[in-house]
Amino acid sequence: MGMAAVPAITMLPRASFAQAPATSAVNTTGLAVTDTEVTVGILHSATGTMAISETGSIEAEKLAIEQINAAGGVLGRKIKFIQEDGASDWPTFAEKAKKLLVNDKVAAIMGCWTSASRKAVLPVVEQYNGMLYYPTFYEGLEQSKNVIYTGQEATQQILAGLNWIAKEKGAKTFFFIGSDYIWPRTSNKIARKHVENVLKGKVVGEEYYALGSTQFNSVINKIKLTKPDVIFTDVVGGSNVAFYKQLKAAGIDLAKQPLLTISVTEDEIDGIGGENIAGAYACMKYFQSLDNPNNKAFVPAFKKMWGEKTVIGDVTQAAYLGPWLWKLTVEKAGSFDVDKIAAASPGVEFKGAPEGYVRIHENHHLWSKTRVGRAKLDGQFELIYETADLVEPDPFPKGYQ
């Protein structure tokens, strides 16, 4: 990188950047860091099936980067981002991750959404020693030096919700229904162990439908036959819409039949329609309606940047944490070097998180509260319950495998 190639404008000293530490000191591994700029990558699907879900994450990451820059950047350097499109195709994700790390030498990647895309990218970030901030709640059973998981892993998300509904509704019998892939299957496995061993309840049905399935009348009849105390769902994507519409059409009133979902955020309700899901309980760490000062600043800022009508779901919020946690970690480590960031990550806390407060655990997941919300007609959730303390992330739960 010849200095002559750097445009003259970036050579001009700026007051706020005057104290920035020398690049040679904070970047010993040849990352894309100059005296005034640091480059990160954003890697999500802007096209293809997953664009539905990943658009919110892209928006949140861009907002966070803009806010960090407005506040003076990271170690005196503005964040510049390079956005790549994973196109809902897992090999493309891996290829683009390699491009970001090898060609662009980005200091960190904010990206991935589905577990499949993360699994495709994982060997790449490990081989080329990159740093990935991954926003989605996921099934757990993974931990890497090179990944910070800003969403919840399965036990964090599920157990508190099941405890709550067992206590609050006196629920003993559960009916599980999910889409047929790794996340719902692993989540339901954990949920089943918890229901049977801890809550001493009974799982009266466990059903999986292929991704994209649009016909749920049979399983709805089975639900009517078994009359469970709680329907526990992790159906995703377009199937979600079909499932709730048909549930309502079949005369199951969610005000009387408790339903706990771990897969429906405000984003999904946009497509399902508030009237079809009102009354259902969702178990997440974030709802747009949360009443705390951080969130009251975050929601208007997000809407100002991306439009009044956008909604903010759990994963969008978790994606917003990525750039901030990275910035805080870089400042703690005093360096952009990936090894130093990986080592400095445990213990980093972000007090400005819209969900309240988060802290990175030794295992690179976040300590966070779990909350239960009830869906309202207008597509928002009303907070019903939150755990008193932060829930410890436990990606390899003993007794649940």
Place this chain on the structure above:
Amino acid sequence: MFGDYSIGDLGSIFVMQGFAGLILFSVYVLMALGLAIIFGQMGVINMAHGEFMILGAYVTWMTSNVFQAYMPSLFGGYFFLAMILAFIASGALGMLVEWVLIRHLYKRPLDTLLATWGLSLMLQQAYRSVFGAREVGVELPQWMLGSLHVTDSIEVPINGVFVMGLTVLITVSVAYVLYLSRWGRQVRAVVQNRIMAGAVGINTEKVDRYTFGLGCGIAGVAGSAFTMIGSTGPTSGQLYIVDTFLVVVFGGAASLLGTIASAFSISQTQSTLEFFMSGSMAKVLTLLAVVGILMLRPQGLFALKVRK
């Protein structure tokens, strides 16, 4: 699994399950009819069938928004207008596509597969750019929600009944148009022998265009109806395409009766199996059965008898 239930309970569940099967049957027929015309009659492998359906769904969504904004008092009836508009929009797009793309490919039917697949990708991205990547929620009039209480324990979803009624109506109209009208005779003549049909004075280009438009228009109506039971997003059309081809191929291309018979057998097998085992296993077994039967009978359930 039945030990703990009373006879009455079981009886009503079986009635409802039978009904679920009938609804699935209607859904299959509705989504396959348009393709039965395009693939069955014209031999065009239309991979963009799902996208024509979703166009109908988006038209329905826009109509509902317009009614909500300007004529809230008439909202209860918007769905009928929406279906007509969906038919016109998808049909018009279909005719345009036929003129630009398909008419050059009648002699190369396999190439229509690639061309229409490309078209489906383009349409998906167009929907994404115009309507946004997120799914939209189509609001339904109050009377279409919920279920009919037949007895205390038997409940029949209203939207299911609506889809069934619509399916019967469209099937009868298509059968009439294809088999009893003058235009239908022309369509069948062109399909059987394009050159001879032209020689006896049928305007084959016009017949092709309208036939393709009709198939796409029916897809649009199906898409409009499916806003009641499914999602509306740029890629939602992909959810239907496999089942649609399955029904048409299994029934035997070029046979309307075959399409209906195949939709009936697939949907009943599927919904019966779904009740006794898990959803994904039911799908696997259904597909296996279909593959097995197609190996024994490659032309499908019903086939036109033609001299080879």
